Amino acid sequence: MKHLRGRRIGLLGGSFNPAHSGHRHISLMALQRLDLDEVWWLVSPQNPLKTADGMAALDVRLKQARRVARHPRIRVTDIERRLGTRYTRDTVVALQRRFPADRFVWLMGADNLAQLPRWVRWEDLVQQIPVAVFDRAPHSSRIMSGQAATRFRHALIRQHQARDLWRQCPPALTYIRMRRHALSATAIRNGTMKDETTTNDTTPNDTGLA
Numbered sequence: 649m650k651h652l653r654g655r656r657i658g659l660l661g662g663s664f665n666p667a668h669s670g671h672r673h674i675s676l677m678a679l680q681r682l683d684l685d686e687v688w689w690l691v692s693p694q695n696p697l698k699t700a701d702g703m704a705a706l707d708v709r710l711k712q713a714r715r716v717a718r719h720p721r722i723r724v725t726d727i728e729r730r731l732g733t734r735y736t737r738d739t740v741v742a743l744q745r746r747f748p749a750d751r752f753v754w755l756m757g758a759d760n761l762a763q764l765p766r767w768v769r770w771e772d773l774v775q776q777i778p779v780a781v782f783d784r785a786p787h788s789s790r791i792m793s794g795q796a797a798t799r800f801r802h803a804l805i806r807q808h809q810a811r812d813l814w815r816q817c818p819p820a821l822t823y824i825r826m827r828r829h830a831l832s833a834t835a836i837r838n839g840t841m842k843d844e845t846t847t848n849d850t851t852p853n854d855t856g857l858a
Contacts, residue, residue: 656814658682658780659743660755661690661728661736665704667713670757674782675722677826678755682780683811687755689713689724696734696768737773744776751814754779758823764796774800778813778820792823 658678660671667689675687691713693706704712706726713724733739736754743752754777756764761781764770773779774796781791791797797804803819805812810822 655685655747655750656683656753657747657750658684658687658753658755659690659740659777660687661692661739663695663703664689664691664709664713665702666709667691667716667724669716671713672716672719672722674755674757675717676719677782677824678753678780679721681810681824681826682753682813684721684753684814686721686723688727689717689722690728690739691724691726693726693729694734735768737767737769737776740773740777752777753814755782756780757782758791761791761796762794770796771799774803774819774821776818778816778818778822780810780813780822780824782824783826797821797823 658675660675660678662671664671671689675689678684678687691706691710694703706729710724710726717724727743728734728739731739731742733742740752740754754773756779758781767773781797792804800819800821803821805816805820805822807822807824810824813820813822
């Protein structure tokens, strides 16, 4: 597959167990607020911080993610399976090597920033790629006083400069305030919340990465 050169790409990683409209909400905000060309959903074979109990098969999660994404600039991929990477920092390095002309930004909800210090080589990750953190219930901007944000306080970029985040040499970290989306995969699995936006639209949107 021939790719355009110099794309600005947001990376949203996770188990997507299942994918839901909250993931889509963050992705649409990223396209708008960060001036991105695309957002890639990196559906992980197995999150190292989560148990395999209750984890749907990867192909099932990919199919569900494609139904939820429903946008020509949101691409769903199993690239971590193809790369053979397990940890986020290794995935990012591999993608940067494979697509040297493209500029990547890591996307995460505020809930993930809270647990970022539990990730393997998390400081290396922040020093490898610009990071955009999105407001997400029940967390708020108070998370910016936590361990991860405090460690990289010198690299914080104001929200009004977020459209240039992809240009920044890491470490570069910004917090995006927006309308919160309360839906979570855990709540869906537990049956306490339902994603009303999921449709049967199966429009292909895989990156086609080999």
